[in-house]
Every structure is written in structure tokens, then in C-alpha cells.
Amino acid sequence: MTFNFATIKYTLRQTAMFLSWVPVLYVINEHVTYVGIVEGSSMKPTLNPDSNGSKLDHVLLWKWGCKNINNLHLDDVIFLRSPINPETIYVKRIKAKQGDLVVPRYPDTRSRVLIPVNHLWVEGDNVHSIDSNTYGPVSSGLVLGKATYIIWPWKRFGPISGGGRECRKAYLERELPPEMAEVARMAKVEKKGKVEKVENKVEVGKKAD
Amino acid sequence: MPSILYFAKEGGRVISYAVRAVAFFHMFSMNAFELSSTSGDSMLPTLHVSDDYAIVDKRHKYGRNVHMGDVIVARKPNSPESWVCKRITGMPGDIILIDPSRNTLKGLRDQVAENTTKIEGQEELERSNLNANFNNYVIVPEGHCWVTGDNLTDSIDSRTYSVLPMGLICGKLIRAWYVPRILSFKDQYFRQMDNTYCEENW
Numbered sequence: 001m002t003f004n005f006a007t008i009k010y011t012l013r014q015t016a017m018f019l020s021w022v023p024v025l026y027v028i029n030e031h032v033t034y035v036g037i038v039e040g041s042s043m044k045p046t047l048n049p050d051s052n053g054s055k056l057d058h059v060l061l062w063k064w065g066c067k068n069i070n071n072l073h074l075d076d077v078i079f080l081r082s083p084i085n086p087e088t089i090y091v092k093r094i095k096a097k098q099g100d101l102v103v104p105r106y107p108d109t110r111s112r113v114l115i116p117v118n119h120l121w122v123e124g125d126n127v128h129s130i131d132s133n134t135y136g137p138v139s140s141g142l143v144l145g146k147a148t149y150i151i152w153p154w155k156r157f158g159p160i161s162g163g164g165r166e167c168r169k170a171y172l173e174r175e176l177p178p179e180m181a182e183v184a185r186m187a188k189v190e191k192k193g194k195v196e197k198v199e200n201k202v203e204v205g206k207k208a209d
Numbered sequence: 210m211p212s213i214l215y216f217a218k219e220g221g222r223v224i225s226y227a228v229r230a231v232a233f234f235h236m237f238s239m240n241a242f243e244l245s246s247t248s249g250d251s252m253l254p255t256l257h258v259s260d261d262y263a264i265v266d267k268r269h270k271y272g273r274n275v276h277m278g279d280v281i282v283a284r285k286p287n288s289p290e291s292w293v294c295k296r297i298t299g300m301p302g303d304i305i306l307i308d309p310s311r312n313t314l315k316g317l318r319d320q321v322a323e324n325t326t327k328i329e330g331q332e333e334l335e336r337s338n339l340n341a342n343f344n345n346y347v348i349v350p351e352g353h354c355w356v357t358g359d360n361l362t363d364s365i366d367s368r369t370y371s372v373l374p375m376g377l378i379c380g381k382l383i384r385a386w387y388v389p390r391i392l393s394f395k396d397q398y399f400r401q402m403d404n405t406y407c408e409e410n411w
Contacts, residue, residue: 023232030239067289081376084352086271118287135350141289142376 036061036079036147038091042129043077046163047091047150058152059160061145069098069118069140075162077147080122083135089144092122092131093164101169105133112169113137125163240267243380245282251358251365252294255280255402260388263294263402265380272354272375276300278406280382281356287370294382295366296405299355308343308368343368352376 038047038057047057061079065071072078074094082088096102102113102121115121119137123129132138150156166172238244243265250258265282269275277300285291299305349355353372358364367373382402390398 020229020233023236024229026236027232067284081271081374082352083374083376084350086352086374086376086378116287118289139284139286139289139374139377141284141286142374 030063032062032064034061034063034145035059035151036091036145038147040091042124042126042131043091043093043163044124044126046077046093046125046161047147055153057150057156059147060149060151062148063145066143066145067141069120072097072120072140072143072146075164077160078120078122079144079147080138081142081144083138083142090122090131091147092124092129094120095123095132095164095167096121102132102167103169103172104167105165108133121167123164123167238267243267247294247385249294250363251360252280252296253360253363255296255359256294256385257387262386262388263382264384264386266383267380269381270379272352272378275354275375275378275381276404276406278404280402281378282380282382283356283373284377284379285370286373286377289377292379293356293366295356295358295364297354298357299349299367299372301349301351301353303349303355305347305349305355305367307345307347347371354378 036059038059041048047059048055059077066078072094074097076094078092078094080090080092082090096115098115098117098119100115100121102115103109104111104113105123105127113121113136115137118140120140120143121132121137123131123133147160149159244262245265246259247256247261247263248259256263263282269279269281272281275281275297277297279297280294281297282292282294285293347355349372353374355367356373357366357368384399384401386399
């Protein structure tokens with residue numbers, strides 16, 4: 001191996017050529033597509049199904065236009081910057097979008113949450129995940145990308161399946177089995193009748209005054 | 210006469226260099242500094258309505274090392290495609306009065322009302338008033354901040370869309386540059402964005 005001027009010049013030239021493409025790669029990774037690594041068990045049945053955590057799922061992230069709410073659909077798995085700690089990134093599933101009325105999970109099932117404009121309700125497929133039930137609806141500006149394909153454990157290569165629970169109030173009522181739906185309808189009719197009666201009473205009372 | 214292949218090759222070279230240069234510039238402006246024009250009157254005493262160019266320090270993105278009183282650029286939580294420039298007036302854990310300007314009028318009315326008898330049900334009336342929402346207090350949660358424009362009378366800020374997640378912050382304004390006065394070399398053509406926050410001891 002000889003170190004003469006020509007060799008050094010050639011090496012420097014090749015290095016510069018290589019380095020000059022790094023920003024292009026950066027821009028593509030930042031705005032178009034990237035490989036995301038899923039850590040933790042918050043999406044457990046869908047991503048990272050092994051409990052020991054030795055194999056981390058790699059997913060293909062699509063980043064182009066992912067901050068626009070019209071490109072984000074229900075049951076999409078998204079990477080988002082945590083609203084609690086901006087340095088961490090969460091993987092969650094969109095369960096409701098702007099304008100939906102949501103029934104939160106167990107500790108707080110009495111309250112209802114109306115999702116504001118350009119906000120999303122995200123939940124992990126695992127019941128024990130820290131998600132919108134803790135920190136509320138998140139702005140779609142915090143979304144980093146949409147996970148489209150599992151690419152690393154070769155055995156599970158393919159599109160990401162659906163999962164999670166239904167949390168929108170309108171659809172929870174719609175999805176009852178037929179017998180239950182009939183019962184719910186009857187209960188509603190009864191309730192409505194009661195309300196009407198009470199209103200009548202009030203009117204009578206007013207007249208009496 | 211050079212062949213068509215020669216033109217294709219040279220054209221490819223030019224495009225390749227252009228792509229790499231643009232990508233490098235973009236990487237620089239995403240992670241180091243960016244010169245961007247500002248518009249709108251929500252920061253009026255600090256920034257002009259138009260023709261004001263600002264240098265944004267992107268090392269403070271995602272709220273890294275930002276403090277009370279810093280001027281920041283962030284995505285709007287309820288329309289992420291638009292950017293806003295506001296001043297941080299509340300950090301995590303602070304208790305914020307949503308709109309102090311509305312309370313001043315109420316305070317005046319209370320002073321007058323001290324000497325007069327209270328009308329029955331007045332408090333309930335005030336509570337049902339829509340403006341009463343602005344007299345509430347908010348505790349800023351972890352990882353969020355409270356932002357307001359310097360021009361409180363014409364600014365859509367945290368008073369409207371509540372707390373701002375720090376993940377939406379993209380940088381901090383460090384310098385501003387008013388282009389129409391660039392040649393006059395007088396007052397504020399190139400100025401530093403100072404942190405105007407000072408603690409008050411009551």
C-alpha cells in the first residue's frame with residue numbers, strides 16, 4: 001500500500017462524495033419514510049408480542065403528510081411525540097378523531113370526552129398502556145409518522161393488523177347484539193316517557209303559581 | 210457538436226448537486242438556525258406586523274432548555290399546518306389565570322358592589338356567563354407550557370387553545386431584523402429578543 005498524493009486525493013474525494021449524500025438521506029428519513037423500532041409492550045398483541053422483549057419489532061414509517069388529520073384514519077398505528085415528555089416517542093393506535101364523543105377506559109368511565117378539532121384519541125392495544133386515557137386528546141401536530149408494515153421479524157412480515165377496543169360512544173351503542181339493542185331501545189323509550197311526565201308536572205305547577 | 214448523452218450527463222450532474230445543496234440547507238435550517246419572516250400583529254410591540262425577519266434557534270426545538278419569557282415558534286395545536294410565534298408565560302406546574310384582562314373589569318365591579326346589596330342569584334348568573342370561563346385557573350401539566358402573544362387584545366393563544374405541548378415547539382427567536390429600516394441604522398433594525406420575564410415580590 002502506498003500513500004502518495006493521488007491516493008489521498010482520491011480518498012478525500014470519495015469521502016466528500018459520500019458525505020454530500022448524507023443530508024439527502026436525512027431529508028428523506030425526516031419527511032418521507034423511516035424505519036421505526038418499537039420498544040415496550042403498550043401495543044402488545046399487535047407489536048412486540050414476545051414478553052421477554054429480546055426481539056424488537058421494526059416497522060416501516062410513512063411520514064409524508066402525516067400531520068394532516070385527513071391522512072390519518074381510524075385504527076392507524078402512529079408514532080407520536082409524547083405530550084408529557086417531548087423527548088420520548090409513543091406508538092399508539094388512533095381510536096377516535098375530531099368531533100367524536102369518547103368513553104374513556106376503566107377508572108373514569110362516567111365522563112365523556114369530546115375530541116377537539118385537529119386532535120386524536122390514541123390508545124395502546126395493551127390495556128396497561130399510558131395513552132389518551134391518561135393525557136387526553138393529542139394534537140395531530142405531534143404525530144411523527146404512520147406505521148404501515150412490520151418489516152423485521154421475517155415471520156410476521158406484512159401489514160399491521162387491527163386491534164384495540166371501540167371507544168366512540170355512538171358506535172358503542174350501535175354495536176350491541178340484536179337482543180341487547182332491543183333492551184337498550186326499550187329502556188330509552190321508558191326514560192323518555194318519564195322525562196315527558198316530569199315536564200308536564202312542571203308546567204302544571206307553573207300554572208298553579 | 211456534443212451528443213445528447215453529454216447533455217443528459219451534465220444535466221444529471223447539475224440536478225444532483227442542486228438536490229444535495231438543498232438537502233444540506235434544509236438540514237441546517239431544521240437543526241441549527243433558520244431565517245424566517247414573521248407576519249401578524251399578535252406580538253406587536255416586539256415584532257412588526259410585516260417585513261420583520263427573525264432568526265430562529267432550532268437547538269431549542271421540542272422545548273429543550275426554554276424558560277419563562279422566551280419568544281418561541283410553535284405549531285398551532287388546533288391547526289398543525291400553521292405556525293405561531295408567542296411568548297412563554299407559564300411553565301409546567303404553574304397556576305395560570307386564563308385571562309387577567311377580563312378579571313380587571315370584574316374587580317372594578319366588585320369594588321362598587323361592596324357598598325351595595327347583592328342581588329339574589331347574581332353569582333349564579335355570573336357563573337352561567339360565557340365569559341366566566343376566562344376567570345378560571347389552569348395548572349399547566351408536565352411537558353406543556355402556556356403561551357400568549359405580547360399584544361393580548363389581538364392574539365389567538367393559550368387563552369383560546371389552552372396549554373401547548375412542548376413537542377410542538379420548533380425553536381426560539383433570538384434576533385429580529387426589520388427590513389425596511391435596514392439602511393437607516395437607527396433604532397431597532399437589528400435587535401435581540403430579550404427575555405422580559407421578571408419576578409414580582411408581592
